[in-house]
Amino acid sequence: MDLYEYQGKQYFARFGIPTSPGGVADTVDEAVARADAAGYPVVVKAQVKVGGRGKAGGIKLAADADEVRTHAGNILGMDIKGHVVHRLWVEHASDIAREYYASFTLDRTAKKHLCMVSAKGGVDIEEVAATDPSAIARLHIDPVDGLHIDEATKLVAEAGLDEEAREQAAQLLLLLYACYVEGDCDLAEINPLILTTEGKVHALDAKVTLDDNAAFRHPEWEDFAGTDTLDEREKLAKEKGLNYIGLSGSVGIIANGAGLAMSTLDVVNQVGGSAANFLDIGGGANADVMAAALEVINTDEAVRSIFVNIFGGITRCDEVAKGIVEALHRVELRSPIVLRLDGTNAEEGRAILADHVSERLVVEPTMLGAARRAVTLATGGSK
Amino acid sequence: MSIFVDEKTKVVVQGLTGSQGRFHGLRNRDYGTQVVAGVTPGKGGTEVDGIPVYDSCAEAVAATGADASFVVVPPRGAPEAIMDAAAAGISFIVCITEGIPAQDEALFYNKLRRDFPDTRLLGPNCPGVISPGKCNIGITSGDIALPGGPVGIVSRSGTLTYQALHELSQQGVGQTTCVGIGGDPVPGTNFIDCLSAFEADPDTKAVMMIGEIGGSEEERAAAYIAEHMTKPVVAYIAGVTAPPGRKMGHAGAIISGSQGTAQAKMEALAAAGVTVAQNPTEAGEKMVDIVKNLG
Numbered sequence: 054m055d056l057y058e059y060q061g062k063q064y065f066a067r068f069g070i071p072t073s074p075g076g077v078a079d080t081v082d083e084a085v086a087r088a089d090a091a092g093y094p095v096v097v098k099a100q101v102k103v104g105g106r107g108k109a110g111g112i113k114l115a116a117d118a119d120e121v122r123t124h125a126g127n128i129l130g131m132d133i134k135g136h137v138v139h140r141l142w143v144e145h146a147s148d149i150a151r152e153y154y155a156s157f158t159l160d161r162t163a164k165k166h167l168c169m170v171s172a173k174g175g176v177d178i179e180e181v182a183a184t185d186p187s188a189i190a191r192l193h194i195d196p197v198d199g200l201h202i203d204e205a206t207k208l209v210a211e212a213g214l215d216e217e218a219r220e221q222a223a224q225l226l227l228l229l230y231a232c233y234v235e236g237d238c239d240l241a242e243i244n245p246l247i248l249t250t251e252g253k254v255h256a257l258d259a260k261v262t263l264d265d266n267a268a269f270r271h272p273e274w275e276d277f278a279g280t281d282t283l284d285e286r287e288k289l290a291k292e293k294g295l296n297y298i299g300l301s302g303s304v305g306i307i308a309n310g311a312g313l314a315m316s317t318l319d320v321v322n323q324v325g326g327s328a329a330n331f332l333d334i335g336g337g338a339n340a341d342v343m344a345a346a347l348e349v350i351n352t353d354e355a356v357r358s359i360f361v362n363i364f365g366g367i368t369r370c371d372e373v374a375k376g377i378v379e380a381l382h383r384v385e386l387r388s389p390i391v392l393r394l395d396g397t398n399a400e401e402g403r404a405i406l407a408d409h410v411s412e413r414l415v416v417e418p419t420m421l422g423a424a425r426r427a428v429t430l431a432t433g434g435s436k
Numbered sequence: 437m438s439i440f441v442d443e444k445t446k447v448v449v450q451g452l453t454g455s456q457g458r459f460h461g462l463r464n465r466d467y468g469t470q471v472v473a474g475v476t477p478g479k480g481g482t483e484v485d486g487i488p489v490y491d492s493c494a495e496a497v498a499a500t501g502a503d504a505s506f507v508v509v510p511p512r513g514a515p516e517a518i519m520d521a522a523a524a525g526i527s528f529i530v531c532i533t534e535g536i537p538a539q540d541e542a543l544f545y546n547k548l549r550r551d552f553p554d555t556r557l558l559g560p561n562c563p564g565v566i567s568p569g570k571c572n573i574g575i576t577s578g579d580i581a582l583p584g585g586p587v588g589i590v591s592r593s594g595t596l597t598y599q600a601l602h603e604l605s606q607q608g609v610g611q612t613t614c615v616g617i618g619g620d621p622v623p624g625t626n627f628i629d630c631l632s633a634f635e636a637d638p639d640t641k642a643v644m645m646i647g648e649i650g651g652s653e654e655e656r657a658a659a660y661i662a663e664h665m666t667k668p669v670v671a672y673i674a675g676v677t678a679p680p681g682r683k684m685g686h687a688g689a690i691i692s693g694s695q696g697t698a699q700a701k702m703e704a705l706a707a708a709g710v711t712v713a714q715n716p717t718e719a720g721e722k723m724v725d726i727v728k729n730l731g
Contacts, residue, residue, distance in 0.1 A: 267537035312593020
């Protein structure tokens, strides 16, 4: 789960990472109240989960309440790369002397945590990485050992941070590492990390991605859930615990496992069709999940056929078959199903479906054959 | 021959008393795997369908001589179960658990490396390993595999592992061993571990490799193949038409560069001399051709 900037800053605060005083506002009046509390001048920042906010006009400096009114009014409702702004973060404007960069993430290749620090932070950090990689100091951290102050001190010096910022920056890295590890982040990134003209180091932005797999030990994450703007289908899929991504084609896809689901998209494309969605029902899906998947796809009016591609492992084909039968009873499916069923308990599954096979439920023996059939049905036989 | 597991492998199922553990553990035994023990802390002294259950792996190993473990434990308990197996001297651990936090995975991967360097972990979040006709540890349906070789399979995706087995078996081409390495951020066993084991196995004559978008493991495997593999390799990469993945801040872009797309992976593999297929069926057909020409 990606957090909004304000959520990231709230999360940082739990671990003692310094940020600017500020608050959240959903209306112009709220924005003024937050600005009054933070102290002028303030920065009014659009809360959207997309980069390039500043360049799009979503971040504005305001000297007084009138300017806050003007900017908040303009930014609320603004469309930034397809993301409509519903919420603002208003914080006290810092006098910036220098902009740095700091992050923690997992380096999958090294199988260790990776800390990156640069003295050249700010909007163009990716360009810095591409054109001047030596400007980014890197440190691999063995999770068994953790990060120690002497290593952090060495790293900020290596990154070329200003002398007066180093001690605070090193301490901040330790806090950010704790946030990343104990806070179960996939990514904890600060860009820019600033040195103010008063000589203070703090986080001016927060980019945090939480590891959804760790939600079971973080009840506090519930505060972050439900703030995303999903379309109706995505919302329904999420409620049912399905991994769904809407696309623009006409063949609805249901598969078990992300790999098979991706491969199903590829094959549908190769035989001349286009997928309406990506939907992975996951491992060990039962009848309920299967029925829910069909219901979600059924709400997509662009769908002309539904290709259910199951290779049972931990998922049992008899459960999948039961789910299909249940869905046939529960909802009126607008499109025919083309089913391919192999693997664990496949024969039992096919037996359960034997009485239901019709032109609305076609069973095909191979993945490629089923893809062709689904595409033919979706395109009215024109392919 | 086969790699990692064979008819002599003795397996302890951690989590045998749970519903998934029971279902898959007994299925593995029915396949012919030597499932000698179960482990569930607090349930020592009981049994599941004639298989004795112990409180810890150390007890199970002492009583039965188990040398492999099958971890079917929910995400909360899986890290502890894996370390329990390693500490008991078990040299091969298969963990199918899906949904283990990445921080836990990174921690136990590095702990194993340091304290138990001779222990191999397969997974987590993988379908397991099958040496057809000899041993099946995990959730693969044994009847889709065909004994006798000569093909070794290694796959990052669970269900595509089954698909690969199925495509070959349907054509009468058998497998020496099929390894599902899983798609989690920190897999215990990677492509290169499996490729080098297949290269060293005299009965494996060709290797099928199934990858998917994301990360750079396939690119690293391609470099390994170019340098070290003498046996033919057929590869399929899932996700050519996949919706673009989310970008993880700047850090993700800085460390991954242009790697990770299906196209980049296929190009890297083709450049390493690998036969690259467009879908699982084509991968099966190309492998059948290669096996025919082995003579």
